[in-house]
Amino acid sequence: MQTRFSTQQRDRQREYLENTSFDMIVIGGGITGSGIALDAVTRGMKVALIERKDFASGTSSRSGKLIHGGLKYLKNFEFSIVKEVGRERDIVYNNARHLVYPINMVFPLIKGESFNKITLKAGLTVYDRLAGVKSEERHEIHSKKSTLQNEPLFHKKTVTGSGEYVEYRTDDSRLTMETAKTAFEKGAAVLNYTEMTDFIRDAEEKITGILVNDRLNDDSFLLHGTYIVNAAGPWVDEVRKKDHPITGKHMVHAKGIHLVFPYEKIPVHSSIYFQHNGRMIAVIPRGDTTYVGSTESLYEEDMNNIYVYKSECDYLIGCLYDMFPDLDISINDIASSWAGIRPLIGHDNSKPSELSRHDEIFESEAGLITIAGGKLTGYRKMAERIMDYVARRGHIKLSPSQTERVSLAGGNFASEQDMHLYMNELYKQYEHLQLSKQDIHTYVFRYGSRTGLLLEQIEAFDSSHTNHEKRNIAAEAMYTVEHEMVATLADFYDRRTSYLLFDIDRVKRTEPVVTEILANKLNWDSYRQEEERHSIQVLIDQALTFLE
Structure with missing residues (x-):
């Protein structure tokens, strides 16, 4: 059936x-x-x-949103893991090109940390070979001068050079x-x-x-x-x-947090993975935002209601200032946040x-x-x-x-070029909807080879919505109910579109439109609608509230 x-x-x-x-x-x-x-x-x-x-x-849905190739396992000489996850990363990329895509990652060499130019070069060389990295994606080592030219935000006194390699970002x-x-x-x-x-x-x-x-x-x-x-x-x-x-x-829970800032507050030129007192911190630009993480601390509180603490924000902001001393950021600049639990395996004591x-x-x-x-x-x-x-x-x-x-749903692309041809075809076919190339790009990197179904829905709503943002999001809501098993506002705003994480203002602007679509499609009465509105407001508050 x-x-x-x-x-x-x-x-x-x-x-x-x-x-x-x-x-x-x-x-x-x-x-x-x-x-x-x-x-x-x-x-x-x-x-x-x-x-x-x-x-x-x-x-x-609360990871660092990276399909890691396993570089960090080299520190502990866990070569078999590097080989496995490097190969797995390539498989996931081939099966879901719209959700898994390469990004350049810069690994700065920092005075006092565990890597120097020789060990980083050796590590990245071993990594390239074990992980089966394609020749065009193999690492490069940069001098201090070229590193600072490529990323002027780096601390000029502590950064001594860098390695650049390819990682893969995803929508987890x-x-x-x-x-x-x-x-x-x-x-x-x-x-x-x-x-x-x-x-x-x-x-x-x-x-x-x-x-x-x-x-x-x-x-x-x-x-x-x-x-x-x-x-x-x-x-x-x-x-x-x-x-x-x-x-x-038994399970031991480790909590990690990520903070999202407007891109102009952390305008890095590429993604960065740096050591801070031995701990790895990622700084990832994503559209109009840059997100940063993660912390790691043992967690024994409510698993269904995980908050970010002010002390955790202060820690990450402190790490950023040590790496990028010319930044001008504070806790008030955080545009959103998320916290997740990683299950680790322990035993008594x-x-x-x-x-x-x-x-x-x-x-x-x-x-x-x-x-x-x-x-x-x-x-x-x-x-x-x-x-x-x-x-x-x-x-x-x-x-x-x-x-x-097995290609995942929406991943029916033979190559990256095939995906970009699809984007161009959609842009020409639906030019009358006044969608930008960036709009099409965003949708294809969300819905993949099924984006055409979404654009058909946008076209169906075109005559009834003069506001394009509301038209587009009404169509997304309709599509995700009909094709992606959305049952709540949180399903839509958080896990299907990530607007809650990366564009909270859009959530606030469009919530009435999405609530109306879901209410009509799922037969919500007025009580259920109020319940849903309250729930999404709680999630917005949670993303912007940092406990003492």
Whole structure:
């Protein structure tokens, strides 16, 4: 049974979930769970994926938004990881060119930090070879003079040179959603706002399914499956506790924050990755903004309501002043912010330095399979490892993983040139809508090869909206409800478009228009509309409020 990936088709998807026995049920709609669902369904398994909120509503929308090639692992001589993530980065780029794209990254050499010109040159050379970096993207080493010419903002007394290499930037929340959507289009049953609340067991106490609460309809149903995979990210222990008290290895949460500034406040010429007292800080220009991060601190507070603290802002701003002393910025210049939790794996009495950054698989006596840890870049290999584990455990013969060659939804481009030809064609075809080339560029780097569907919707709204911004965003809202399973204002403004993170003023200007579209499409009454407006205002306040 197949429907559109739409909230309007929710009841049909729910009915299918209730009436089907699955080979695998995946709990968690972040990048890990979505990747597992895609790998499983493309190997021929009958798969269900559920997410208690929206896709990528946890860690997977709160990363540094980089598909790292693994350079930092060289410091610890973890060559196998560099090789794996370098290769994975290339695969993700080929499968989702509209969401993963190369950027030049400058790594400045700083007096007193751990790299010098010799070690950086050696490290980048090894990195290029292990990660399989294309010849045209291999690193360059710059003298102090050329470094300061290329980036005049650098501290002239402490920067002694730099290395320049290629990293890949992404939209993490859309990468996650489109992985889930691709799994759906390949035959998986996928539903957001469905929360696992308990396990179903047989006479031998083995898990045979889960009890699920439909959070939009406020009722529950049973979901049956042979293998239950817990991929709930920072919440994996909450799921494990419903099975059995946790002993031994467990999740330790590390909080990281990012701050967004208007570009004119931090007008860097390229992306920068610099060391500050041994810690890595990224400074990434993105359109009219520059974002900065990240911090890392152990976190034991409310996982569902994560605030940025003033002390964290002060720390990052201090790092910026040490690197760029001529800046004129303060906490009042922050245009938005986000905070996320990274799940690390520890054991009783483990020290922060002993926490594992890598993924691991656990299985309980009742049969719950849990995967924890890992990074955005490695999601496809994590999915492979889970599937290989399931095959060994169940003595199942599965075909090899197919996902190396599966384009994600919207990623139907043979090359970068192909994508730019598509942009030019759309610009000419829809010139009458008075969309700029930058508008088309932005949409294609969000919706990819499906941007034409969005532009058709903009065209349909053209006669009823004299204000182009409102016309365009009304069309985006309509498109994302009908094709991307948007169910709330936060789904739209945060995880489908990132306006909440990078253009809060647009959220404030257009909220009434988007609320009206969603209310009409999803049958919201006046109470639900007010509830949604309040929720988005809370998120705006959270992005701009820094606790003492």
